Amino acid sequence: MKAMVMNGPGGPEVLVPSELDDPRIESPHAVLVRVQAAGVNPVDTKIRSRGPMRAATGPTVLGCDGAGVVEAVGTEVTRVRPGDSVWYCSGGLGGMRGNYAQFNLVDEALIQPLPAGLPIDQGAAAPLVLITAWEALHDRAGIRPGQQVLIHGGAGGVGHVAIQLAVAAGARVATTVSSAEKADVAHRLGAECAINYREESLIEAISDWTQGRGVDIALDTVGPEVFRQTIPAMALYGDLITILDPGPDIDLSEARLRNLRISLELMLTPQLRDIGEAQARQGWILSQCAELMERGQLGIHVSESLPFTQAAEAHRQLEAGGMSGKLVLRIDP
Structure with a gap:
């Protein structure tokens, strides 16, 4: 062959x-x-x-x-x-x-x-992106209807299917994107809130969207720096999942204060x-x-x-x- x-x-x-x-x-x-x-x-x-x-x-x-x-x-x-x-x-x-x-x-x-x-x-x-997103949202976080969910990289491979799976599960979705064109894509997929990380503060945008509460679930598809930046955007007792290695030097003190459940996903x-x-x-x-x-x-x-x-x-x-x-x-x- x-x-x-x-x-x-x-x-x-x-x-x-x-x-x-x-x-x-x-x-x-x-x-x-x-x-x-x-x-x-x-x-x-x-x-x-x-x-x-x-x-x-x-x-x-x-x-x-x-x-x-x-x-x-x-x-x-x-x-x-x-x-x-x-x-x-x-x-x-x-x-x-x-x-x-x-x-x-x-x-x-x-x-x-x-x-x-x-x-x-x-x-x-x-298959790989579907299984990754499903395991992260359903198996790790136990996603439920009405939850507010943050998907990083909403126009990317895992991100664009994760938005759709979260919406299909009855959740409300915010996502991060790098351009207005990608924001339009995210909205068409069902995201309520598309945050251009090059122009907006993630923490401020999520605070506005959740009325200061933070998101119930966040899925990091980008890497260690985004993982760290997401911790203060989480609701108390929330689920933070990453598909990448968060790195050896991460400070989890704020995650501990928020009683976050942190999960690693490798399908x-x-x-x-x-x-x-x-x-x-x-x-x-x-x-x-x-x-x-x-x-x-x-x-x-x-x-x-x-x-x-x-x-x-x-x-x-x-x-x-x-x-x-x-x-x-x-x-x-």
Whole structure:
């Protein structure tokens, strides 16, 4: 099969085209997918620059997110069958199982039928960010109707789906953006309050929006400085979740005074630690998101689709920052 591989860490130029053996089904619960599109995520660029997250020998095929058509299934697979269109987050963490390739082997627990009417590039762009946002809002924070929620980076990959999931859960949403255009995007997604962090004070804007109370839930998708700035914007006993490492030097004294519950979210843990039950739940999360999509309550913004041979260019664009939505690689048949 054709694939884009890395033989060692480095810049985008380490991604090179290669010919690899087609994967073979060796497990009764495995699904062989002919990949049609792969999502590009920040974790891809980190693995490319630092090295695989899972120990492996030989080349690494990146790409956690994929969508395509089932080619063959193991003897005990019941959820999908050959010819079905599917989406999933699986592979891409080290070794030759990844989605920057024509085929990928996926465990049945992680795979779901593609939502009806969803274009294949949107299906490939969605799983990692959907599962991340769902786990942060539902599993970590226990989001409830009527709560006031702050989503940082509302036009970004995780941010733009987190806004929609929070609104679908009955919450009221504020978000941070970097431009008037991105504020318009956030409002269309359902955010009541869009704060341009380049022009406005986060604390003052949140205080005005919550009448001085602070937000019940905040999701940091940006990094340590934003995490620190968010603490005084929280309501007492609120939930502050980050998808990034908050750093070693953070002062949590104000968080303690507010009795905040602080959570870390990494949706890759079930794959990294081979936790079957958690992998099955992530498959269930995709099924719940599919229902929201089919009801018109959830959508995925793809900023650009590129041929998978341009994986290096996709990484350059992602690392440049400021992107709205997701990038996708289209896989040659």
